[in-house]
Amino acid sequence: MSRRMSGAQMVVQALKDQGVDTIFGYPGGAVLPIYDEIFQQNDIRHILVRHEQGATHAAEGYARATGKPGVVLVTSGPGATNAVTGLTDALMDSIPMVVLSGQVPTFMVGTDGFQEADTVGITRPCTKHNWLVKDTDKLAQTIHQAFHVAKSGRPGPVLVDIPKDVQFAEGKYVAPDKAEIGHYQPQVKGDAAAIAALVEAIETAERPVFYTGGGVINSGPAACKLLRELVGATGFPITSTLMGLGAYPASGQNWLGMLGMHGMYEANLVMHDCDLMINIGARFDDRITGRLDAFSPKSKKAHIDIDASSINKVVHVDIPIVGDVGNVLGDVLKLWKSRGSKTRADAVQKWWVKIAEWKAVDCLKYTNSDKLIKPQYALERLEALTKGYDRYITTDVGQHQMWAAQFLGFEDPNRWMTSGGLGTMGYGLPASIGVQVAHPDALVINVAGDASMLMNIQEMGTAAQFRLPVKQFILNNERLGMVRQWQQLLHGERYSHSWSESLPDFVKLAEAFGAKGILCDDPAKLDQAIKEMIEHDGPVILDVVVEKHENCYPMIPSGKPHNEMLLGDDSTDGAIGASGAVLV
């Protein structure tokens, strides 16, 4: 039997029925009725952020750390437009997120009312789908449908725009099991013939590689388990994109490390020289492929992806398999076992010998110093001192992000949250808040840069208010490090606006927010500072003053193929040619 209630009550009821325990939001005129209902209940916790962009990144962190959709509530106009960056970020990285936005009452829509914006128009290209609800009777059903779309297939952000009169009006509430969720049902099962072709390719490959991405993590812990089983059964090397770290453990014996522009030398050379590339839940992003016409020229390529449009988008593949990673890997393993499959063990063994030669290059080596803290050293110490903890890492975007990916090891999925596709500076602090809300007792660390940190610094207030003990680990080089590195390589060392002048005193800034601040500029005192950060029961900013002009290596210069990587001790003169210079 359907119950009658106001639209605002429906919103809260629908969220409860969807199993939502936390929402991130910021009130305003057009969502007051919903906030009134939130006030009168205790099942859903509301985290008040300081800026709507913070709410979206916090929801992304929450979603990635739990596998559940992150939920955001914002007001009309500026509330909704401030959410646009987070929506785009979630779309690029396939993060399930449901944003509910207030809207001016239906009779005012189109009149340029106060705080009116065409929210569904603005967010159409940056959501998986969005809805403007004009009738309270359809509100509950639309919210249930929104959750279905956000979670199914390739996950992504959705937005439901709710005019204020729809929130006040009464209507019929529909429970999730009674709601019509429409025809949207993406295919999860892979084509049997294609799976058989993949198994045969695995049996005959001499120089194989698994290239995995965020899709494995989105598919869930079961998919990660199957991936580990398949890697174990075949003995093939495995590399991963930035988004896929943790699906296969960093301590696993087949692990090559991350690939791509700042990926491991051995991982990129394996990609270049392989004869079978098995892409699982990755999308041949330009950070991965480098120069397309020279990308892995000798390989047969298989691609498992739940999104058919990801297949053959930029790289033509020989074995396309549309389906959910977990489902397809389950079928691959079943067929593998039933056929009693074996790999070309002798050839694969030779391949591993070659890989060992590349590994011996030791591409992450750097010159340490006892006077200045090297950013790589800071991350090595962070890794060593936090290894035994129930640890989650978020990052901002730039050099520190790449160093974190290189020097921190992830044993499990859902432990690494970073802005990959969109590359959103300011993602890390709010994301760490979302992770900490989901895992109150865990050690949550945001590896940040001094510039990224300031992009959403206001969220320190959120951390303080909700007593979220997030640790902000700033690698402070007083530079926009990655911009500076590119200006050095590409623009004749003309460092146009890539330094951070008038930086705040981060210790005092932390204290101003009611958090703890620690400064460290001495390699000898770094361990002590990190321990102090970990042990403090509350939010901390640890300002690690590092070498200012350290470059991030290895690096595939833009416009170059995988086998033309720059290592730390290479000359960088003319590293990027004219055709590479136009690329980002």
Next chain:
Amino acid sequence: MPKLSLKKGASRKSAYDLRSPLSDVIETHTIAVLVDNESGVLARVIGLFAGRGYNIESLTVAEVDHTGHLSRITIVTTGTPAVIEQIKAQLARIVPVHEVHDLTVEGPSVERELAIVKVAGTGDKRVEALRLADIFRASVVDTTLESFVFEITGTPDKIDAFVDLMRPLGLVEIARTGVAAMSRGT
């Protein structure tokens, strides 16, 4: 119409695979898209083409099933085989899209477009316009002593040919509907 083997989110095996997916040849394809007739759905489709830099040569849309609230969008587009495949895959993942049919590769199809053409003139030119209209089976839907408005239906090529002939005879204005298309047979 028979379903494209490209189900939502599916890869497809069809006669299309006989052509090289890596060819650089620009092809013209007519794609029929069945969508929920909900607000903003046309904007989603057009936004996809604009945002990803695909061409639209012609686009028609109208509700075709009132009880089911389904609209049919017919798009004529151009691109290399890889781009055409990408367009179809991108269309198929739009949430309110039910079916995507590439009429150009799914076997024989019929294509029709309607145009209304105004031609002004007197004397021989006027007589000639009427004579040509008769040959093209265009009908006169309005006339004054100095003008005709013709209605013509046919393939886009036929309409192009008619318009070209009318140009020296006093062509004033053209309104075209864009292509509606359907596969032949059952």
